[in-house]
Amino acid sequence: MKKFIKKTLPCLLLASTTLFSTAACSSGGGNDADKNKAKLYVYSFTSGFGDEWLTSLIADYEEKMKDVEIDGKIGIDVEPTAEKSDVDGSQMAGRAESVYFLEQKDYYDLVAKNYIADITQAVTSVSPYDNKTLESKMFADQKAYFAREINGETHYYAFPHYFTSFGIVYDVELFDEKNYYFADGYSESAGLEYMFIQSADETKTAGPDGEKGTSDDGLPTTYEEFLWLCDYIATIGGDNPLIWSGEHRDSYLSHFINALATDYEGLEQMRLNYSFDGEAKNLGKIENGEFVKDAQTTIIDGANGAELARQAGKYYALDFYSDLYAKTYVNNAETAKTLFSSTYSHLTAQNDFLFKSGKRNAMLLDGSWWQMEATETFDYMSKGNEANSKQNRKLGWMPLPKHEDKVGEKSTMYDIMYPLCVMKNGLDPNGWEYKYALDFIQFANSDEQLAKFTKITGCTKSLNYTLTDAQYDSLSYFGKTFYDQYKKSDILFPYNNNLLFANNQLTFQSLAPDGHNSPLYKSQFLNCFIGAIEKREATAETYFTSMYKYFSEDLTIWKKVK
16 A cells, blocks of 8 residues: 655655655755745655755745745745655645645546646746746647646646656767777678777767767667677677666566657657557568568557557567567576566666676666666765766767668657646635645746756656757756757657547556556566566567457457547
8 A cells, every 4th residue: 555644744754755865855944934934835756756856946946935925924935745655646635735746647537536726827827937838838749638628718737747768878988988889881791890990080870860970970770780789799898788677677678668669650650559540550460470561551540449559660679679688698597687587676777887897787778767766876986086976977868779661760759657747626726825836836847947857867857848058068968868869859648638548548558557568568468578578478479469469359448539
């Protein structure tokens, strides 16, 4: 059972609210002077992103409001609760917090059960903090999902929070030291050792973006090149190509597969898995061990949504992981103790990736939040050597390699965790708390605070905004590479406003209720694909075929989209 703590004191000290920190207290919490300030309580689910961003946000807001008269008092004291145990909508009424930053919630359910309040005023009115509306920073798919039409008027009850993506982090310093970059004009027939540059002054390939002189020069462009890179690192370089959390491998590797499939299909085609309305162009089946695309496209209307289990991107992603799993440096006795061990945590994997002694780990499969989760390791390593700090360590977000059919096409990134910012229902609309809860939401999403969030976490908010040159220059190397990829990609949000999705959100969410496997890859096998491969129950071909059987025969929710 998930526990929650009702706030009754200015600031509660929680023993283990995040991976590395206790609940954050505002700068003036508990001081006599704070008794003369209005108090606003804010909750944040502190998982991967931690609470450093929240502490900074609160300090800035308190400073901004220090001379403002509120409820007969001067200034405001924002008291945060930062917990790793999540809050359900039904618990909000019994808690002191007015504003909530949450993950993985059914938005329509929160609205239908009156757990959250109307925040239209905060979303649609011009903010005094940057002269923009929050609505103007939303992507089109977000507006369509979050906007609720009531009596012909648009209302908002939640606003997007941080962006959660999954992919490949690489050690740029190690790549530079060992020249782990493809040489321009390489020949596969010349042998693996001749495919990569041998010195820094050699010319690299243009990389995934197809342009020379950018940060991705020499990085793998295709699935095949990625596997060659791993082979080269393991056999010639003497390092370990990549690691991931064995404890969370079902969910992490499923995220990775889904990210690859999304990038293959692109925004329009992958969106069909949530809109169920449009022309599916990449459906097919396996014949003689090869994916064969249908001769005709298929119009998806919801009643035939099961057809989307036959998307090419899903098969190619499964097949790519199968090829990776077959490598001896992935599937051997040594890695069984880590990559496939339920005791090898994400924190340990991050630690092993960051430390430079012994056999190095060149790449890490993890979420966009990984850098904040690894704060304790960064802090330990940077004592006496600032070159190892989060700000100074040269680590990068690698563009995903593509299937050869899609080289040169625009990248598509996938949001995972459904992060939301909401205000609880029941506050007096005429009271100061209601007014300043809305004001806090506007301030938290002002251009200045979006930039600070990006700098602190190395990641973006799940919004459409652009940093100034000075703000961009202040980012860490990782932050710059992640921001660059975010800005040059289409962004897929795994939700839609049609009734089929709204009535079956848990079925289509990127995380299944058990937290182990993306429901887009459910099949008639008992195990998810990762487990089925490990237990030798399935191949990419048999699992892909079984996916269609599951969605067409076992899942009975299909109906036309209204």
